[in-house]
Amino acid sequence: xxxxxxxxxxxxxxxxxxxxSVGLVKLPDVYARLHAPTKAxxxxxxxxxxxxxxxxxxxxxxxxxxxxxVTGFFFLTAPIGAYLVSKAALHLxxxxxxxxxPPRD
Amino acid sequence: MSETSPAEPGGGRPGLVPHPLxxxxxxxxxxxxxxxxxxxxxxxxVALGVGLPRLTHRFWPGAPRLRRPGVALRLLAVFFYDxxxxxxxxxxxxxxxxxxxxxxxxxxxxxxxxxxxxxxLASMVTLTPxxxxxxxxxxxxxxxxxxxxxxxxxxxxxxxxxxxxxxLREALGEAPRC
Numbered sequence: 001x002x003x004x005x006x007x008x009x010x011x012x013x014x015x016x017x018x019x020x021s022v023g024l025v026k027l028p029d030v031y032a033r034l035h036a037p038t039k040a041x042x043x044x045x046x047x048x049x050x051x052x053x054x055x056x057x058x059x060x061x062x063x064x065x066x067x068x069x070v071t072g073f074f075f076l077t078a079p080i081g082a083y084l085v086s087k088a089a090l091h092l093x094x095x096x097x098x099x100x101x102p103p104r105d
Numbered sequence: 106m107s108e109t110s111p112a113e114p115g116g117g118r119p120g121l122v123p124h125p126l127x128x129x130x131x132x133x134x135x136x137x138x139x140x141x142x143x144x145x146x147x148x149x150x151v152a153l154g155v156g157l158p159r160l161t162h163r164f165w166p167g168a169p170r171l172r173r174p175g176v177a178l179r180l181l182a183v184f185f186y187d188x189x190x191x192x193x194x195x196x197x198x199x200x201x202x203x204x205x206x207x208x209x210x211x212x213x214x215x216x217x218x219x220x221x222x223x224x225x226l227a228s229m230v231t232l233t234p235x236x237x238x239x240x241x242x243x244x245x246x247x248x249x250x251x252x253x254x255x256x257x258x259x260x261x262x263x264x265x266x267x268x269x270x271x272x273l274r275e276a277l278g279e280a281p282r283c
Binding site for chain 2: 026032034066068069072076086096097101
């Protein structure tokens with residue numbers, strides 16, 4: 001039973017991490033590219049960590065909390081990284097594909 | 106959460122526990138990192154939970170307090186639901202042809218005044234449906250958001266404001282409950 005749940009979570013998580021990477025390569029410009037790794041990869045890594053937590057809680061006695069912590073830090077760092085990259089891109093006035101750049105203030 | 110001794114923002118002597126929520130967070134983080142409830146770890150967690158916020162007191166000018174935990178919990182549930190949905194949306198957009206995307210920038214005028222609240226809001230917007238926070242105009246309090254696929258810009262701005270900003274302001278006690 002545990003194996004089934006863990007397997008599903010692993011496949012689900014890996015699929016989303018892959019998707020995040022595909023998006024990073026495929027999307028047209030800097031700003032659009034940021035979307036894939038901030039969301040898909042966050043969920044993917046989250047699912048992988050839940051899988052790890054389930055597996056270790058089942059193997060050992062008691063529940064494993066470290067994965068929860070990693071997920072929390074991931075949620076904190078992903079938006080900040082995306083914010084820094086996009087702010088830098090905007091500062092350099094990098095093209096945004098079809099989207100019109102907002103006026104410089 | 107008691108409001109008996111609201112520490113003077115940024116100044117004055119900190120009370121024993123100037124930021125109760127931060128203290129709980131630090132202690133919980135320590136215990137999770139240790140992955141154990143051994144008595145020594147608990148004692149150290151308490152010591153860190155009390156000590157660290159006192160040491161870093163001056164870096165938290167006017168730290169917001171959680172006024173309405175209920176509203177915050179509901180917002181958290183909405184956020185996790187959206188995080189899941191956002192991923193399927195982005196998945197569809199990523200796998201579809203690039204030509205179908207209608208990317209653009211949105212200007213979101215904010216009502217939120219609290220700096221910490223704005224950071225939270227910006228992070229939530231980045232993690233949820235097809236939007237990434239790009240910049241914030243502190244002078245006019247406008248948040249610049251890049252969206253991957255815009256159908257109706259005004260509706261999207263309104264959604265961000267009603268779905269995230271309003272409950273966040275309520276939870277931090279900035280806006281009255283509606």
